[in-house]
Amino acid sequence: MKLFVAPRAPNPRRVLMFIAEKGIADRFELVDVDLNAGEHRAEAFRARSPLSKVPALELDDGRVLTESRAICTWLEGLAPEPNLMGRDADERAFIEMADRRAELYLMFGFALAIRHTHPGLAPLEQPQFPDFGRSQGEKVRAVARWFDDELARHPFIAGERFTIADITAFCAIEFARGLLKFRPAEEGMPHLQAWRDRIAERPSAQA
Ligand SMILES: N[C@@H](CCC(=O)N[C@@H](CS)C(=O)NCC(=O)O)C(=O)O
Numbered sequence: 001m002k003l004f005v006a007p008r009a010p011n012p013r014r015v016l017m018f019i020a021e022k023g024i025a026d027r028f029e030l031v032d033v034d035l036n037a038g039e040h041r042a043e044a045f046r047a048r049s050p051l052s053k054v055p056a057l058e059l060d061d062g063r064v065l066t067e068s069r070a071i072c073t074w075l076e077g078l079a080p081e082p083n084l085m086g087r088d089a090d091e092r093a094f095i096e097m098a099d100r101r102a103e104l105y106l107m108f109g110f111a112l113a114i115r116h117t118h119p120g121l122a123p124l125e126q127p128q129f130p131d132f133g134r135s136q137g138e139k140v141r142a143v144a145r146w147f148d149d150e151l152a153r154h155p156f157i158a159g160e161r162f163t164i165a166d167i168t169a170f171c172a173i174e175f176a177r178g179l180l181k182f183r184p185a186e187e188g189m190p191h192l193q194a195w196r197d198r199i200a201e202r203p204s205a206q207a
Helices: 010-022 068-078 089-117 130-153 164-179 190-200
Strands: 002-005 029-032 056-058 064-066
Touching (some): 010 089, 010 164, 064 068, 068 089, 068 164, 089 130, 089 164, 164 190
Parallel strands (some): 002 029
Antiparallel strands (some): 002 056, 056 064
């Protein structure tokens, strides 16, 4: 199977970290897509990912899955252990809630803040609206503070165990760490920082 990724991009990193947690990296051929060079907008890639986004997973039968969470759902079926998305409908729903909060409010918030303010993202985001980006930076910090409060009460994003929601939130925080210089502890979020430091010690965080 071919997995189309881009170096340092947070969404491909989610899938790479999920694969590393499952211990199945040897089953995938990684193909780098150069976003700065616009390779993702070329016809050859759009034939696989019509909205020009990475990651994309090309299955052995030629079908292509995009959207990180959908790819992870497929991977969870391929390699059910360790379970990262829930064992029954009840647990699956609560983990999905946590994961979607991490994706839609944390990852997407940081992505908007970065894409509209950082010169390195100018090739991907045109036009950039720096005021909008700065306002998103403030809003996403309010979300991060909410996660900080949550993490004061339980050790992982979805509760008592490591799940896909930790992967999504970690990749979001690391993206912001690199490009927004976001350090939770320096902004009064000690629980978010302690959680981030614990997740960073997992071997999958190097994927
Ligand atoms: N919702 C998608 C988001 C994918 C996405 O935005 N990927 C970024 C890289 S992290 C991308 O391909 N950006 C290219 C662009 O926006 O032009 C997912 O979950 O995979």
